[in-house]
Amino acid sequence: MEIPVEIGVVYEGERIRKGEMHVELGGPKVKAKGELVRARKMDEIKDGKIEVKGPDLSEMEEGSRHSFGIFVEVAGKQVEEDLEAVIERRIHDYCNYVEGFMHLNQRYDIWCRLSKKSYGKGFNTLRYLGDALITLFKAELPIIEKIQVTFITDEKRVEDFVRNARKIYEARDARARALSEEDVKEFYGCVLCQSFAPTHVCVITPDRISLCGSINWFDGRAAARVDPKGPNFAIPKGELIDETNGEYSGVNEVVRERSLGENERFYLHSMFSSPHTSCGCFESIAFYIPEVAGIGIVHRDYSGDTVMGVPFSTLATQTGGGKQIEGFLGMAIEYMRSPKFLQADGGWNRIVWLPKSVKERVKDAVPGELYDKIATEDDATDIVALKEFLREKGHPVVERWVEAPPEAIEAPELEVMPAGAAGGIKIILKNAKIHAEKVIIKRVK
Template identity: 35%
Template sequence: MIERFVDPDKIDVHADCIEMDELFSGERVREGRELKGFELVEVGEVESEGIEVVGECSDLLGIHVIVSGVSDDAAQAIESIFSEVINRMKGVEYRFRKENVRIIVSRDAEGRFTPDCVGKVVFDAVKAIPAVERVRVRIVCDEEEFERVLSRSSRVHAEREERASRLRERDVDTFYGCISCQVYLPNHVCIITPERPSPCGTLYNEAKSAEELKLVHYYFPVEKGEEIDGEKGEYEGVNRTVQEKSDFRIERVKLHSALENPPSTGNYAEAIVFYIPEENGFGIVDRGYKKKTPIGLTFDEMEKLIVGQQVEGFVGVSFAYMKSKSFLKGDGGWEKVRWVSPNVYDFIMEFLPDDVLRRIRTSS
């Protein structure tokens, strides 16, 4: 068992370069400069601790951290603290995970939000974990290096997803919950299982390691309890936890269904599954697709409709969940999918058989 290293309610990081406080964690930055980013923590030899800034910061800011003294599972969990600490900066909003990071910097914060400042905050946060022996932080702004490390980040995360995918819900007694979105959505709770990553892409092993390391306060263990419906993914312990954490706004959850008691959807879903009544099947639209879907709604319109709520016929999902053997198995799985956005199609064509792909269209 990993020791409890960091106080669960606080990562005590301060900076002279920018005003920081937990009170700013729920701040929405409506206007400002948007930076594209990524987050990657790897285990490796660290000859020289410190902070390295690669290139001049314009619209790119990737965070690449090399650590020693921890396992790879712990390393991937450390990635979850980046949003935690950067969102404490006044006038800064850190959105999404992994290769999809977006950082919005208000005009008032622009002069203070620098690569060196980000590097120092990230370095101090990671260094505060006693299990971590040595740390090197690379803030990547150079376009060529950004694309190189972004590609590596994608490969590393894919390998971690593949490793995590071998575990099944039946193999464990404990799932993990996440309430990070309750800053904005007070009745929303995610349940993360070996076969259902969170809609924002957090894997079971990441949540497990983050909770055990006590890196952030919003992950917590969930006793699975008695199985009520294995096909749809309903468990007695999960229902009890969701009731408590949602202030009893949600009574039941079927983890692998979009039609019947689906999980509620948080702020940063990578994609949304929606029911198409005329076809008795489903569509899947990713966040980057801006056109209307077959039901006449865009991703943004669907998100506003369902965010923080349980809405039957809609559910937020991650790309990692699409690869799960339990993907929508309570509703018929991929056999019931009729339409996907082009980005989703490019992703699923890597692992779905041709006979399934032939039944899925991308034109609205």
């Protein structure tokens, strides 16, 4: 079937304004809309089948809005339920590759438009869209051996479809939340960023999303299945060496190999000793504050000064480039929601400062009794105030302050070190000239 419009990634950024649209499918003005991918057994579906339940594009009035459901069923030896969400997110990309077709949002919130221009070119049935989806799914994800697509535009039927889909989304989310490192045999590695940071490797587990926040365990699994030799690959987790730190023999092996020998071991859940490395695209950075023996976090979009008196951009230069730097950890914001979040270092009990906007964003993950004890820019903008705040609120970190809390380090001043050791010796210089090419002034330790 010859699709009358072009298909290409170049159409991805295309927006179809109201005046240019032929019809709207889903969107804020219709109640029922949604999309769903289900993994099926090989004999359950018919490859290439496309169905339209309800009126098709040619039967819709120009300028009208319709309920809309996209139901994609896939099968293949390597296709499993765990990959459904990953496959489902591709619907958005693929729909947008179609010239004159716009797709926004996901799940029960989709919003699509078809342009008048594309309709005019003969794009008058959703079958074309189904055909494009099938071609693209098979081209990008060869693990899909069979695929069938059903479009639903009949309001009643879309309602039923979405009701059922919501149950599946919920079950899927529950599984994702419950899944932990103990439940799986494999983690996934990501070396996409090696194109810019040649020795950095990201280790992705059910408890640790990639530090850019873009690839979770399920994404890694899907990508590794499609192209096991590609930039996302399976890491057999091997032996659990240290539960608290999150150290695995399999991870260490891969880190050694993929970092080209630069790094030997990774603690997945600690920012000390052998922290996970980063490239430069981490969403946030955790930094140790020795004066209070606690950990602060700041994210990229926070442009103010942190409690250290410097902004994100300054702290961020401390890490990156695939180097292990103790006391600094680049991480995704989502990692704060992990049950294993910095567990070796005390987890949330150790977090003493973070910008208000992030604190609100991850509120559900912060243990209730701690929420008010963690300072934001409203509570403290320097170490002295932070110390005061923590003491006043009774933050658990205060217990770590044995005797007096460590003194804040004042900004060291530059001083030329005294030469010393001249006592008692008489030096006579006559017509001496001393010239130093350069004098390096060192900070007093």
